[in-house]
Amino acid sequence: MYDEHKLFVSTHMNVSTLAQPQTAAQDAALLLQTMRRGELLAAACPSREVLKHVTSRWGVLVLLVLETRMHRFSELRRAIDGVSERMLAQTLQWLEGDGLVDRLAYEVVPPHVEYRLTALGQEAAAKVRVLADWIETSLPRILQVQAERQPQSPTRRMKG
Numbered sequence: 001m002y003d004e005h006k007l008f009v010s011t012h013m014n015v016s017t018l019a020q021p022q023t024a025a026q027d028a029a030l031l032l033q034t035m036r037r038g039e040l041l042a043a044a045c046p047s048r049e050v051l052k053h054v055t056s057r058w059g060v061l062v063l064l065v066l067e068t069r070m071h072r073f074s075e076l077r078r079a080i081d082g083v084s085e086r087m088l089a090q091t092l093q094w095l096e097g098d099g100l101v102d103r104l105a106y107e108v109v110p111p112h113v114e115y116r117l118t119a120l121g122q123e124a125a126a127k128v129r130v131l132a133d134w135i136e137t138s139l140p141r142i143l144q145v146q147a148e149r150q151p152q153s154p155t156r157r158m159k160g
Contacts, residue, residue, distance in 0.1 A: 049098075050098050053091070053094040053095055053097075053098055053100075054095075054098075054100070054124055054128065055128075056091065056094075058080070058083055058087050058088065058091040059091055059094065059095060060128050060131075060132065061080045061083070062076065062080065062088070062091050062092065062095060062101070063095070063100070063117070063121065063124055063125040063128050064125065064128065064129060064132060065079045065080060066101065066115060066116060066117045066121065066125065067117065067122070067125040067126075067129065069116075070104075070114045070115065070116040071114065071115055071116075072112070072113065072114050072115075073088070073089075073092075073113055073115070076088060076092075076115065092115060095121065096115075098120075099118055099120050099121075100117065100118055100120050100121035100124050101115055101116070101117060101118065101121055102115070102116050102117075102118050102121075103115055104116065
């Protein structure tokens, strides 16, 4: 992932800047300078994958549940109604790969695995929580607009 970020930065920077050896901190600083809000709209932007993972239906719900405390897989599955075992496992792998979730495996019989948010995951969960709270508090208005925009049946059409 780091190499992809470096490639992305190199395609958006002056070539003379790249000729100089960089430390990891300098690379990070250059990345921050280079990344602008509009870059997320670029097809090559590596943040798109993270955006997909964090804002997927299951990604949002996993972050919200893990925001409260560490959970076992089965606890997560019970807490997130409707998620399949396969989707939950895939979502956890994505979020773990992005550095948002830690997977803690204990060497006991039967196997015991727990999941918790990393510091980055806590930050992401806080951002997602704001969106989820807005959706829930705005739901009555959203449902009203949806109902108003539904195509009306022939018997309900307004005459005019």
